[in-house]
Amino acid sequence: MPRPLWLLSAALLLSPSIQAQQIQRQLGDFDFKLATTPSRTMAEGLISPTAVGSFHGGVDLSHPNGLYFGQYAPSMGLTKASTLKLDNYVGYKQRFTDSLGFEAGMIHYSYPNQTDANSYALYGGLSLLGSRFGGAFNDTPSNRTGTLFANLGRLPLLDVDFSMKVAHHQFGTPFSRVDGNAIDSFNDWSLKLSRPWRGMDLDFTYSNSNLSGSGCDAYAGINSTCDSMVTLRAQRSFF
Template identity: 25%
Template sequence: MKKTLLSAVVGAVFTHCTLAHAVTLNDSLELIGSVGAFSEYSMRGISYTQRKPAVQATATLVHSSGLYAGVWSSNVDNEGIDARYEADYFAGFAHQFSDQVGLDVGYIKYTFPKGTILNAGEAYAVLSAYGFKLGSYYSNDYYGDQSFIYNYVGYGIKDLPYGLGLDFRYGVADYKDPSFFSSTGASKDSYREWEVKLSKNWLSLDWSASYVDTNLSETECLGFQGDKESCSARLVVGVSKSF
């Protein structure tokens, strides 16, 4: 099975995952997996562990046809809910038109045991072409009945000197209803986020360091996430082992 197909699957579902290896189960089926430790669980510019460390693991079955299904999990720390971990289930289809161009479509179900208000589902589509990525994720049941769309554009450079990789992402998350409130009482229903990530495989481990930031103020972040610094500029580092 082409490594470009496996990379597309992992990159579309969770952009912070890195593919190094895959386990061949038979001529048509392979297993991608990883476990890692990170300085925090950061997703779309916001910390879901309030800047505390996170342990994450994922496993994905990939068929040679492009169909795949898997599970991803991480500890979480969100103010006001009892959930201590997140378990996400996903399935989709990835197709490589060439080594440089691919399309991935699928669905993710986010679950938070004991924190069901956060349970949600997202449909997604990610187009990859010549190092660029255009992604769109849509849900109509965030926080019960809130619709939500997240769009991003990214670019990745591989095989830099010293075996480094460099990735850029700029995204916009847009909610149906106002969800962010400033100290003046003003509200908005969307925010912007961006990330610059350096990565390297060393000693058979995947190392990464990311600069992450959003345009949310401390007051807006405090009301939305329960921590005023979870949306601010910060460095997120991590190490993972893939198989």
């Protein structure tokens, strides 16, 4: 999508007259959204664009027949410490019944100010009887990653939502450890329990990988850290 779209997103973010984080309009048969936060979660929860910079935003267009496409900039690259990143995506989403639907598409990750840094991801998801399952393949110049995702919905005994991710990462060039051994690949995973409480969203997440010690120098996976980690988060939306 053209450069003016992400510039328009930046203007939305910086405009003091707009209190909400999303503008929605109807353009012919298309539903148009301009937002400072991701307006879409890919493959029913598998790939979710996240804001990594101080300035971020994007556009999304969807058609009643299930086709959608858009562009999201996790980082506008407007500060010296940030790099411009653009996520362009196209997909198709359809729901056959209230309990059965699917989604498939592709995301192109680009860094206009860098060379040989672009990559892409293919994704697909299935929703069935309140549960969601998905898979993705991400190909970068240095790493190929296959990811599986499952969200089983609300667990009746604990009254919480349960989801998990498992990923396998294959290096293009083996990583050399300080002990002389090489790492060709690694696996990582995360388990998440969520529930609303007094207007807040509470999340409990456990993450880990099969790397340890000096092997963690090679880690660049789906989690924030290589080692075992437990995270508690409380989030409240004001808009």
